[in-house]
Amino acid sequence: MLPTPRTDLEPNTLEYEIIPKVKPTGFREYDARWLFEKEINLLGIQALGAGLGTLIHELGKEPRIVVGHDFRSYSVSIKQALTVGLMSAGIEVNDIGLALSPVAYFAQFDLDIPCVAMVTASHNDNGWTGVKMGVEAPLTFGPEEMGRLKEIVLNGAYKSRAGGAYKYVEGMRERYIADLVKDVTFTRKMKVIAACGNGTAGAFAPEALARMGVEVIPMDAELDHSFPKYNPNPEDMKMLHAMVDAVKEHGADIALGFDGDGDRCGVVDNEGNEIFADVIGVMLARDLSALHKNAVFVADVKSTGLYMTDPVLQANGATTKYWKTGHSYIKRYSNEIGALAGFEKSGHFFFREPYGRGYDDGLVAAIALLKMLDRNPDKTMAQLRADLPKTWQSPTMSPHCDDEKKYEVLDRIVAQVQKHSDGGGTFIGQKLRDLNTVNGVRFTVEDGTWGLIRASSNKPELVVVVESPTSEENRNEMFREIEAILAGYPEVGEFNQKL
Template sequence: MFPKPRTSLTPNTYDYESLPLVKPTGFREYDARWLFQKEINLMGVQALGIGLGTLLHELGTKPEIVTGHDFRGYSSSIKYALISGLMAAGIKVKDIGLAMSPMAYFAQFDLDVPAVAMVTASHNDNGWTGVKMGAQRPVTFGPEEMGRLKEIVLSGDLKTRDGGGYEFIENFPARYIADLTNRPKLKRRLKVIAACGNGTAGAFAPQILEAIGCEVVPLDTELDHSFPRYNPNPEDMKMLHAMADKVREVGADVALGFDGDGDRCGVVDNEGEEIFADKIGVMLARDLSTLHPGSTFVVDVKSTGLFVTDPVLIKNGVKADYWKTGHSYIKRRVRDLDALAGFEKSGHFFFNAPVGRGYDDGLVTALAVCDMLDRNPGKSMADLYREVPKTWGTPTMAPHCADEVKYEVANRVVKRFEAMHAAGETVAGQPIRDLITVNGVRVVSQDGTWGLVRASSNKPELVVVIESPVSEARTREMFKAIDDVLRENPEVGAYNQTF
């Protein structure tokens, strides 16, 4: 019988080395993330593996799973603890080794395996670990499955059984790379910066871009799990600034930046302009809807309002569906609506056939950007960006708020704006035109300027995004109005970045 997990243990004690530690807040809406050693120990990861195996049996899923791990100093040990638990639960494990998350999703198709458990902390700072899980390709777990997994693990209802096994799949990256590059080469010779922040994508992105005909300038592609320059996160302004500096230095056509586990892509144009991912989504939607008129695109509530107001998208008959932020939510919505693609402001992009298989892959996004440039030989990335109507938006900003209270605080903020709307009060000096509460609250003023507040799904933070179609001044006015409401809650701390 496996010991019941504890929700807290003191490090450097007998109990810590003899019992599983699993902090409940690590079970997020659509994946799992903990501070390794502080919130989960290796026995806790083993318990998670047994719990996941128990859930797979409960769901009636064929007891086979793909595993992989990202490039952090502790990810391999965490993966093997997870594998130990999965095997104890009677699951046959196919291990693809060091990988990006989309490689593990691809492996579900290529190896004909239904389930996946990718060990990664994605773009979180060092010290974090986590697991992205799914039991039905191409989607990953949502709140229902994560809630049940949490219940199984924390209750100690961990069922071991016979039938488990292990197989290491040698040189699996070659299969993934061949799948992406078995295609015509670009007609246009593009000089492309591949920026990887010393994360996992550095082992794969340059050769994939070279194989389709790009001249590649590597930037921080050496694997180094200390992340010496900045966290590999294409929403982080430090990474975007480094990409912009390199564009100006070498005269590149575009810079493509990948996050720590390679499922997201950020873009800087040939003039060194940092293009937020939702605007890249508009540009790709313009390009793809010209080829596929009448397409549906799913976008998250953090994204620009241009998906419904852009004249090219309107002309091409595009249907835009605003949905909950989170890779699992958007992925499922893309599948359920049979949308051509889904776009998140974070840079998670999901392409259905004929572009992709429905899961988020930063390299598929990078190839889509290169193909867009290839289809517009007389235009630069900056030219294409200038054709998109101008709006003034912020990066994703995240004030600290503890995991234990962040959803409660977000609910308070929603209720506050609902009360203001009902009372006819103004926000940032204008009446409230609309409130979108599908995921937190998106407050839209009369002139179309909007501000979003929601709880982060994977860190102890809230999320704030502002955009105005009018001016930067209106963006700043809305930010102040949103921040004033946030400061009514003492649990809200400092921002990770502002604008």
């Protein structure tokens, strides 16, 4: 087997070519991400595959795995190195080729294969790579599995086994699209912008939507791994603004934006308003709770307070549980409590039967949105949004904080806010009504205005979100309060975007 990985290797050296390089911080809470060549080399990816294969055997799972890759210039080589490592650990690799993450999850069901390893950097900038993994569909790894995988890989504790094999699976793209569209019909004519950011979704979303019978206007659907305009990320304001322009130019009913691996969906309405995904979740919860009385939903801690206060959800008997941010967390918790659907502010939507298989899929979310429009033929997307109580939200804002420091810094921030609360302190001149520390710290004052500070699970950043149900001024004031808190921590750097 391979030597034990190291972190101090430099490219263009002998050691870099014969020893795995693996930076420990690449093992995140629920997936793995590194800057390729700077933080991990191909031998490091091979070691990751050997470690994952070893863990599959350790967990007593059938040694068969689905492997796919996203559209990056280096993703095929990453996948091949991962495959070599998996095979060396005695795993049968079923390669589905270029894929969205939800295509890989679908393949677990379609091929009756328990394990998955999807090579993707999702919405991260070029240069990043990563792997989303799981051994029990529809779930993906959480901290326990990632911690054990990290231990195996960094200690070189992977084990060589016989039985490794490779199979190339043809036609998974068509099988996935056919499964999506098989029962979908609409009575309403709809014009839809399919925004793909030149990422992998360009090879899937426009065709899938067209086969559902809607008029599709593809936007940046040509595959181009240089991402010439912006990263395919439906939370990125550049992508959202481009979607706004496209809606206005074409008179579309809705714009749907997909991220780099197609497991998220962003929305712009017919009037060119960007609707944050947590608000979209409230709209979908309204729609579904009218069909399923006393429905249970899950939302992440970054999400709007409307899930708790919306009068329509209350009238329908709907219940929403706030949980940890992260696709693996929301996916697992939704399945554990039998939720009808889970919603994450980043645009991950998790639909369980009868609408989905429990994993996050941007196109399944798109279908749910179009069905909602179809069930409301006399209303536009903007009118459905206007039916909700008014709140003033922020986008997700992320100040830099090194991976090696962010959790320790966050612990100090949480302790500071807790101490301030315990001492009767105020925010924006109001006493605290609620303090939630399930994932970072979310503090809500008397009028319902709230702010959140947490650590990003997949990038060297903190995450800040604020919202007010009373005024834009209170929202902005809450953000200034958070800025003042973070200014006291020299480890925290510049924001990627601000209000």
